[in-house]
Amino acid sequence: MNTSVRIAPGLVLKNPVLSASGTFAYGEEFSRLFDLGLLGGIVTKGLSLNPKEGNPLPRVYETPCGLINAIGLENIGADAFISGKLPELRSFGTPVIVNFFGSSEEDYALLASRLDVNGIAAIEMNVSCPNVKQGGLEFGRDPEVLFRLTGAVRARTGKPLIVKLTPMVSDIGAMAQAARAGGADAITCANTIPAMAIDEHTWRPVLGNVTGGLSGPAIKPVALKLVWEVSKKVDIPIIASGGACTWNDCVQFLLAGASAVEIGSASLRDPLCFTDIITGIEHYLESRGLDSVTDLIGKLETP
């Protein structure tokens, strides 16, 4: 049985299950729980050029079947990652995909070139970040802006470039097309959905940052729809992200058109879920007599 999937030239995952950015840190903690070599790929916490402190606490809040986070992209910065974390992380024999972000086009481009080092298998560009020059509107909310941003980054890296779309847009298909036109090799679809929580007793927002992003099972039906929509609009591989907790969820995302699936919030709740998910997919393929994961990708039968 062949569980491998191809995401970009030179980027083949041994199975379609990845960690998600921001719920796996830089891998150290999980490596004490299970062999990271089992994963299809590792996606790191989002990195910026310089270390970033993040938002005031509280940064997370539980909601029905989900959670809102407003971590604020706290990270150690690209250099500290490359020197301090990458050497161990690449030793597991699993592709290391580095998530990154900036606050201007130049930031992104500079960071992309900084990340063009050995041991990084691909880079995943988080575009759910305020564009400081555009009055704070997120890069991922305007196809023009996204096209230019992707092009600027593409010009500075030889790595496979994955663009991670923001879900809350009027036309996700257009965003995916813009990313593809700008030179993306693959799309991650999608990120957390903007959300907030209010304490009716104190009349205050619960999160230190007021608003945050919703993730977990609550949003899976939305993510599934976005993946399906994107898969009809672009021919590059899609990595699904949003609420996947079980192998069943992953198979659904594959059928909708994803080539791989990131597991985020589920691994906060159940850090050992990765192995269950991977074996679950294997058993599913076996029980259906399928030779390859690719036999599932985009195979949804619509009327």
Add this chain to the structure above:
Amino acid sequence: MNTSVRIAPGLVLKNPVLSASGTFAYGEEFSRLFDLGLLGGIVTKGLSLNPKEGNPLPRVYETPCGLINAIGLENIGADAFISGKLPELRSFGTPVIVNFFGSSEEDYALLASRLDVNGIAAIEMNVSCPNVKQGGLEFGRDPEVLFRLTGAVRARTGKPLIVKLTPMVSDIGAMAQAARAGGADAITCANTIPAMAIDEHTWRPVLGNVTGGLSGPAIKPVALKLVWEVSKKVDIPIIASGGACTWNDCVQFLLAGASAVEIGSASLRDPLCFTDIITGIEHYLESRGLDSVTDLIGKLETP
């Protein structure tokens, strides 16, 4: 204690709790369960010029803490409503707000004038519908289109006009501003979030219509954020819609800036929840020593 809220010139609700469109039909069934006069307002199922059949079954599917529906706007049409349902419905002494939709600007405008009859207190325009002339993109996804549509409808009705926004847009504030500029008296924020469900055993979508809209507690954190965002952008009253199940949820929506809250999915699960919610809000006001619901509206304290 004063629980009344003003939504538009001539539209005052005795309390801030309304039914939502599509989960209350035309009121008959609920009227057998409790006195509809208790409600702040009744929002009817969405009406079109002509009766509409709706989508193939299945039309609903349960998801974690929510449901996806793809009813397909089945309704009896405006004329049958006015002659067959309105006479009884208006007799409860609660404002009847008629939700409506079309597939072209002309449809909407014509329908608005048709609904300009006695007994209808206001009209709520659903813009989460495909614009047939614009290749099927929803009216509510482009500020220009929404502005024109609102203006066209405004010109044809003397009723308070409430525009019900679609949540999945890049900039909900801009949509609210477009609706206001077009002549909306109030905004309903928001509608179901596009979603889908896939059966991993049959490789088929679960819903007859393939995709549908997600509602229920799962989306409340998203709706809360949208309401808050809209309230910072427009000065007309906002009616919240999305996941409200309890009085606590309603108070949160009020704090975020809503003047009233629609209860949709929660009343499918618990048809008697309206009375609990209304008394819950009253008790809350009492326990906080507040004289009026308006003391809550928009009173969120952000850092």
Add this chain to the structure above:
Amino acid sequence: MNDVLAVVKGNRAVARDTFLMDLDCALEPSLPGQFLMVKVSSSCELFLRRPLAILGQGEGTLEILYKLKGEGTLELSRKKPGDVLWVLGPLGNCFSPPQNGESALFVAGGTGLPPVLALASRVGSGALVIGARSKGDIPLLDRMNSLKGVAVYPVTEDGSLGRRGMATDVLGELLAGAAGPCAVYACGPRGMLEKACELSGVAAARCEVSLEEYMACGFGVCSACTVKTSAGPRRVCSNGPVFDAATIAWGAR
């Protein structure tokens, strides 16, 4: 209809993946064919109530019979005596009893036994055909056999009990052999109902079917369950679940 609190008295397996639940519950009187919307969990993770037919009703008691299908029925099967549940009901219409000397032919399969058995118990005469994959899937056989005046025909796909085949095979024979007018009452998989309708048509028998469709509200407000009939769109939950089979547009869905 009302939303009433029910206390679980008993909840036990009575066939493969099939449970009989006894409830103490002050529901208004119901008729065979009517159903409940059962709130299986106070957690809103399982957001929707589940439609389940009323198998039996006594003074302040209710009986339901359910098959394990997914999360909701699994959650139900975990209930223990003393646990409480909200049930909304009685909902929907009911079967219309045999008229003008009709003999009653009851046909059930899948999750369709409860309303049919409720009716057969009330009518007290005729024949009851119960189809299943295998012997172990058939619940309440004793109860069926104890219905005086009702002949019971178990039919199994593997032949492990009664006839081997499908319930509608036996229905066809009973219709063919009937002396006078018949009324057919069926509940179960859609294919079975369509076949029952067809056979009844051929035999000029009246046929009522109780439909099962995904529901959200169960009391007519959401239009989740609308089916096409010759009289226009009808909501299974409030216009049905029982319909004159001849009016159903079987092809459309």
Add this chain to the structure above:
Amino acid sequence: MNDVLAVVKGNRAVARDTFLMDLDCALEPSLPGQFLMVKVSSSCELFLRRPLAILGQGEGTLEILYKLKGEGTLELSRKKPGDVLWVLGPLGNCFSPPQNGESALFVAGGTGLPPVLALASRVGSGALVIGARSKGDIPLLDRMNSLKGVAVYPVTEDGSLGRRGMATDVLGELLAGAAGPCAVYACGPRGMLEKACELSGVAAARCEVSLEEYMACGFGVCSACTVKTSAGPRRVCSNGPVFDAATIAWGAR
């Protein structure tokens, strides 16, 4: 650290809104101050695990003590003997025992008693100040009183047990009256910890605090719980929960 299945042995109220739960569970050996992430429900409605300190650990057994705060602890309180739970642990660092002749001053309030009591039991000497609103809010008083070598000072806001006032009032007096060097170990509301830190600073005592912050993972991967310290940002779950109080940037949050 590992994710292990625990079987509930006992779960009873031991003070107002406070429960003591006994578990059978093969957790790796832990140290005072370490905690668990408890999966309170298999339903994902309550999505996050809840951080709870390890009160006691024996051969294949665990003890936790928790206050009812919201949905998660309510769900925990409903568990009956025989129910099972997943617990991830042991997590975090631990208190460092008194060194160089330090006498130990233990201070607990709110939900902070478990780690402090675990440490006091291990150390076996010093003084334990337990603050609460009222007598009925203080659990395990017998157990505290039975700690040989540890003097127990209950403090209540309403004076219904021990001194009237705040735990830190007594801490201040104990520090003032101490003959030699002291080590202060505190867990409870942030205000109490900050005060304990301040008093320790004045008295030149070493002070360790165990912090409580909202957590998502509990093992260092999500950065939900990062606090500012003089040594830079630190994750309460994996760099803590125990910190040298003097390093905490109390003003920032």
